[in-house]
Amino acid sequence: MMSQVSRPHVEAFLDSDSETYSYVVCDPASNKAVIIDPVLDFDYKSGRTHTKGAQRLVDFVRAKQLQLEWILETHAHADHLSAAPFIRDTLGGKIAIGEHIRDVQKIFKEVFDLEKEFLPNGTQFDKLFSDGDTFTVGTMSFRVLHTPGHTPADVAYIINESMAFVGDTLFMPDVGTARCDFPGGSARTLYRSIRKLLALPEATEIYICHDYPPQGRSHECRTTVAEERKHSKHVHDGVSEEEFVTMREERDATLDMPRLILPSIQVNIRAGEMPPADEQGKVYLKLPINQL
Numbered sequence: 001m002m003s004q005v006s007r008p009h010v011e012a013f014l015d016s017d018s019e020t021y022s023y024v025v026c027d028p029a030s031n032k033a034v035i036i037d038p039v040l041d042f043d044y045k046s047g048r049t050h051t052k053g054a055q056r057l058v059d060f061v062r063a064k065q066l067q068l069e070w071i072l073e074t075h076a077h078a079d080h081l082s083a084a085p086f087i088r089d090t091l092g093g094k095i096a097i098g099e100h101i102r103d104v105q106k107i108f109k110e111v112f113d114l115e116k117e118f119l120p121n122g123t124q125f126d127k128l129f130s131d132g133d134t135f136t137v138g139t140m141s142f143r144v145l146h147t148p149g150h151t152p153a154d155v156a157y158i159i160n161e162s163m164a165f166v167g168d169t170l171f172m173p174d175v176g177t178a179r180c181d182f183p184g185g186s187a188r189t190l191y192r193s194i195r196k197l198l199a200l201p202e203a204t205e206i207y208i209c210h211d212y213p214p215q216g217r218s219h220e221c222r223t224t225v226a227e228e229r230k231h232s233k234h235v236h237d238g239v240s241e242e243e244f245v246t247m248r249e250e251r252d253a254t255l256d257m258p259r260l261i262l263p264s265i266q267v268n269i270r271a272g273e274m275p276p277a278d279e280q281g282k283v284y285l286k287l288p289i290n291q292l
Contacts, residue, residue: 012221015039018080021221030138033066040083054083068093074167075154078261082272094126098155105269107183124271149190150178163205176234187248202226
């Protein structure tokens, strides 16, 4: 007799500064859990970090007596620093990302002229996932879908073939889609990745990493394939690849760089770790001039 698979419980946490959603996803049958895209608080003006936001996730995991197995990154974020090392050191679990993080590391090792000891081979992470990889957490079944375009390394995590955590690839229908003008990004590639996501069953729940709500709407984190196909302002059914590429490239040309892209990328390609300290034990981030 087959055991019944419980519906995963999803707890969303909004970081108001970067408008980022982090998630704790747990299996009620086993109390095993994953955390997706945790945020480290960073004050750009002072260069100080703190863990107040990430502590909310830790407190929830402890209150529910969950066993954390994975800290899953959808990509190397350009708008916030990852709290993955803090989560792992506090709760355990392994840090994972898509295998094409190596491409992102190669690009930004050159942009930031990183130390020769930094190897763009992905070994900073505990696990690199390939497209199509599967794994289980309790009774939850995960499938990894490579969704490049926003960056070369984006992945979505499909759970029980009924919910998809898509990172920055898609936003709420009234917001649209991710930008593609970062190094290694491609609007054409993004369109094709989105069509893969929208080929999932219409009832599939989509959990986004950011929401930038228009006036009159509060922040939301969940939509569906059906809602995106009907109502997405950028990629609803009927929008051609050429129409999307033209729209996306014209729009991206008007956007400023994210406020925290320079500190974020340096840290996030290291799986959330800071650069090595100097001989006096001080840690510094670099500020490349006229490169982005």
